[in-house]
Amino acid sequence: MTTSLPPPSPAARVIIVTGLSGAGKSTALKGFEDMGYEAVDNLPLSLLERLVGEAAPGVRKPLAVGIDIRTRDFDVSRLLAAVDTLRTHPDLDVDLLFLDADEHVLARRFTETRRRHPIGGDLPLTDGILLERQMLSMLRDRADAVIDTSRLPVADLRGLLEKQFGTEANPGMSVVVMSFGFRNGLPREADLVFDVRFLRNPHYIDALRPQTGQSADVGAYIAADPALAGFLDSLKTLIGPLLPRYEEEGKSYLTIAIGCTGGKHRSVYVAEQLFHWLSTLGRRPTLRHRDMPGTLTASAADVHHPAAGC
Template sequence: MSPLGTDLTPTDQGAAPLPVVVVTGLSGAGLSTALKSLEDLGYEAVDNLRLSLFRALLTQAHDRPLVVGIDSRTRDFDPPALAAAIEEMRGRPELKVRLLFMDASDEVLQRRYTETRRPHPLGLDRPVLDGVARERSLLQPLKDTADEVMDTSDLSIHDARRHLAGAFGLEVTPRLQVFVTSFSYRHGVPREADLVFDVRFLENPHYVPELRPLTGLDRPVQDYIRQDPDYAGFFERLTALLGPLLPRYVREGKHYLTIAIGCTGGKHRSVFLTHGLATWLAERGYKVVEAHRELDRKGMARPAGARDGGQPGDAPGGGLVGETPGERR
C-alpha cells in the first residue's frame, strides 16, 4: 500500500470544491493559533494527522471545510511526500487545497522557547537554535510549495487571526480586507507588509516642543502635518494609486492586504497618514483594520482609531503572545 493511503470514492463532482487548508511550519511559529483561528472561522480541524491517512481523510465526504495540521511531531512525517500528496490533491476538482506555512525568525523562535523554558522538539538535548536550524532545513520543500507563508515574528494573536480571516475566510463573496498600520523605521519594516510607504519627508512634529508628547491621533499634530506644503499632494497621489490597484488585487484572488506607513519614530506622521488612509478606505466600502505598532508597544493607542471591530491596542509587537511553543510546537 502507498504510504499516503488508498484512494476512496471522490465527493460529488457537481458540488462546489471543498476548501481544505493544510497547516505546517516551524515549531513555535503559531501553528496552534492558526488551527484554532480557522476552526473559529468554520473549518473542521484535524490536528497531528498521520501522513498515511492524509489522502483517505481528504477523499471522504465532508459537510464543512477542513483544516489539517501536519508537522514535525507526526510519527511518519515526510516533507517531500507531503508536498507531493498536496500537489496531487490540488488536482482533484472536488477539492480546493491550500498549504499554509507558519514561519518566524530564529531570534523570535529562540525567545519564545526561552520564555516557556521548554526544549525544541527536534533538539531535546541541544540548544534551541540547533533544533530550529534542523527543522527549517527539513521543512524547506513545504515552504517552497506553500500557497501562503505567514511570518509571525512581529504579529500578535489578534494580528494573526485577522490575517487568517482575510486569507482563508469562507464568505461566499469575500471582500478585500485591508490592514493599515503605522510603524517606526528604527524598529524595522513590518514583515507582513504588502505595500510600504515612507512619509519621513514631511515636517516632523517631534521637533515642536508642545507637539512632541502628542501623537498623530491628536488634532494639533494633524493640523501641523496638514500645513506641510507636500502633504495634500502626497495623500492625493497615494489614494490615486490605491484606487485602481485594490480592485485588481481582488480580481487576482487576494483577500487580505497589509499597507504599512512609516516615519522615524512611528508616533506622529505615520500615525496621522495611517488614520487618514484607513478612513478613506472605509468610506469606499473596504473592510479595514487600523493599527499603530509603536503606539501599541508604548500603550498609547486609543480605541477611537479602530475600524471594523479591530482596535489599535490589539496589535502589540513581539510575536504571538499566548502561544506556548512546547505545548504544541
C-alpha cells in the same frame, strides 16, 4: 416546462496551517476552532487528502489542518504537491497559511516554556531555529498568507485570522493595511512597503509626542505637511490599478505596510488614510498598527480619521 437547477454548493474551506516551530500554530488552530472550523493538528501528509474528502460536498465544516516539521512524513515538496492536488478539486477552497516570527522571539519562547526545538538535537537552540527556517523557505514563499507573530498579542492574532479566514462570505482579495516602525524591523508578511519618514515628525513636538497618529492634533500636524497630499495621490494612483491585477493573478491576500521611525505617528496616520480610501472602493480591508498593540481595526466605521487628507 423549464426545470431550474439548484445553486452549486459553496466550496469547502480548507486552511493548511504551517510555519516555524514556536510561531503560534497551536494558538492559530484554537482560533480557527473558535471560528467554527474543525481543527486537526500534526496530521501525517499521507492522510491529508483522505481527511479533506471524507465529508460529502455541501455539508462539510470548514477545516484547518496543522502540518509542520513534527509530522512523521513531513517533506516540503510533498506538502506543496498535496496542496496543489487539493486545489484541483472544484468543491474545495484551499489556502496555505505560514506563521513566522523573529529568531530571538522564537528562542525566548522556547526558553520560557523549557521545550526543546523539534529539529535541534544537540545543536544550540538558535542553530535549530535557523536550520528550520532554511528548510521551510520554499514553503513560506509559496504560502497564500504569511503572518509574523513576533509582536502580535494572542487576541490580535485571533482577530487577524477572523478577518482573513472568517466563515462569512468575503469575496475578493483580502487586503491588510499595516503601520510599523522601522526601528523595530520590517514586517515579514508585507507585500508592499512604503516609507513615510520624509514627513514632518510629530515626535519632536512636546505636546504631540505622547499622542498617536489616531489623534486629531497629530493628524492635523501631519496633514499640514505640503508633501503629504502629493504622496497620498501618488500612492492611490499606484495601488489602485495593482489590486485587480493581483486578483487576476490569483492572489488571495495582500499586505500593504506603511513605515515611519517608531510606528506611532506618521505611519499610523497614513495607514488610516489608505485604509479609509480602500474602504470607499468597496474593499473590506483590515487595519493593523503593529507597534501599537491592541489596535486591530475591523471596519472603516470603527476608524477615526483625524484631519483626513484623502
